[in-house]
Amino acid sequence: MAQKGKYVYEYPHPAVTADCIVFGYDGKALKILLIKRGLEKDASSTAYVGEWALPGGFLDVEKDKTIAHTAARELKEETGLKLSVKDFKEVGTFSDIKRDPRERVITIAHYALVKLARVQADTDAEKADWFSWNDIPHLAFDHDKILRVAFSRLKQDIHFEPVGFELLPEVFTLPQLQNLYESILEVKFDRRNFANKMKHFEILSEVDDGTPRRGTRTPLKYHFDKENYDRLKNSGFQLEF
Amino acid sequence: MAQKGKYVYEYPHPAVTADCIVFGYDGKALKILLIKRGLEKDASSTAYVGEWALPGGFLDVEKDKTIAHTAARELKEETGLKLSVKDFKEVGTFSDIKRDPRERVITIAHYALVKLARVQADTDAEKADWFSWNDIPHLAFDHDKILRVAFSRLKQDIHFEPVGFELLPEVFTLPQLQNLYESILEVKFDRRNFANKMKHFEILSEVDDGTPRRGTRTPLKYHFDKENYDRLKNSGFQLEF
DNA sequence: ACAAAAGTGTTAGGCCTACACCCATGA
DNA sequence: TCATGGGTGTAGGCCTAACACTTTTGT
Secondary structure: OOOOOOEEEOOOOOEEEEEEEEEEEOOOOEEEEEEEOOOOOOOOOOOOOOOEEOOEEEOOOOOOOOHHHHHHHHHHHHHOOOOOHHHOEEEEEEOOOOOOOOOOEEEEEEEEEOOHHHHHOOOOOOOEEEEEHHHOOOEOOOHHHHHHHHHHHHHHHOOOOOOHHHHOOOOEEHHHHHHHHHHHHOOOOOHHHHHHHHHHOOOEEEOOOOOOOOOOOOOOEEEEOHHHHHHHHHHOOOOOO | OOOOOOEEEOOOOOEEEEEEEEEEEOOOOEEEEEEEOOOOOOOOOOOOOOOEEOOEEEOOOOOOOOHHHHHHHHHHHHHOOOOOHHHOEEEEEEOOOOOOOOOOEEEEEEEEEOOHHHHHOOOOOOOEEEEEHHHOOOEOOOHHHHHHHHHHHHHHHOOOOOOHHHHOOOOEEHHHHHHHHHHHHOOOOOHHHHHHHHHHOOOEEEOOOOOOOOOOOOOOEEEEOHHHHHHHHHHOOOOOO
16 A cells, blocks of 8 residues: 655646446336445545445556546446446546545546346445436535436437447347337337337347247337447437437 | 645646647638647646647646636637637547656546637737648647547537537628538538528528628628527537538 | 629428327236 | 237328529639
8 A cells, every 4th residue: 555645746736536427227217326435445535434426436547548447447346347448438527626625636427338137246235236317315526416417418329329238138128128218318209109210220130039929918029230230339320309 | 836846645646637629710611729839938848849739738736626727727828819618618538548758647628619810819829820620730649639539529519509600700601601511520511401401590690781782692791690599509409411 | 705603492202200009918 | 898008000291402593703
């Protein structure tokens, strides 16, 4: 561990952190991963003990290749979730001079989308928990604000890249996909129009799981055509609602 | 001036800078404001002397309220241009561990749009100059990359907010407006469709400067209806091309 | 006189929106 | 048996894209 007072600069330097907004979807509602502060042993985290907060932590100046690496590393350390650096999208910088009572800390917020089912098992339930969007507790620092900005960013991004693949299980139904979009955009769509629109993109393939459908009451199952999905993601995509 | 070695931290801290991408438009092409490094007296800038770079500089940990304030302050100091903090839009963070040879420096890039004519007079020509997009010299650090990202961000943003007001002179012509859009989006439009589209937004009013037009060869002059322009800017806007 | 610049309006096609009926399940 | 959930197709309107001619100026 570093000796106190070891690092000396000619001019004042701020501390820099990365915070993570991790979105998941449980088939009904959008969820966000939060941690309870102060339970970790990290001596640098002595503010807002006991409060809920976004996972995140300090840039390792000597080791983190980019600030996105900080996000990935800290998320892993604090929640157990192991994501790839490229799963993180930068949301923005929060740099208000008084946002941390201890010293000047600027943070770069990043969001990530995960398949909830796959990931709940990996989450360290001692420190971290998933919250519904409508059920977020009061958060430490300016994390409420960060969360709102991240959410509105997701809301924008969904118009330009398909987003279901990251959030839904491998196999899903059209009503699930629609509900996901409705949760993120906070609106309701017409069932038929939504289905038509999605089918035009040709990224959905029906999954035949052998069960003969005896009625329309049980929804059809789909998975994404990864090839077309990726092509769409790269070639640009415009979804109007 | 700060005494060497005055600022001490328990953990290593990075330096943080704000860089500015200032776009202008001269009626023909998009321009970018650059500075020549090493001419200023700031002792902290001893790398890449003599090269062109984006204006920008270090966060003043004790005084800059946000990183956008750093951008505004440094732009003023380095080029003479005085912009308001809210004229800056955050582009993103560039944090690669080796992007500055001296120490770990992460930068938050910001772009701004200015009326070139009004502003050229204020620009300190000793240190700063305007370059056409197609005529950018080699830049210091990773500023080439930052510039490319900022430009593609502007390209995106133009679909969601009207952008002419900031870049064009008070009075302008439709061909100028179209050329501006074509310069930013790097495409060509049909004259008639462009005019129709713009007129539907009802943000253009004809300016009657007394001169009776004797032919169609001289374009009509317009100015923006500020009220409708702002309403559009706030209420969201969707421009398809 | 000819090329270049600018103004103007119409039509066809595609996309979005609104909308109704049928079937099967579960209460 | 009735309410609920899910699947499916069509017609109208709006927006977009394509397109031609006239005027005047500058060479």
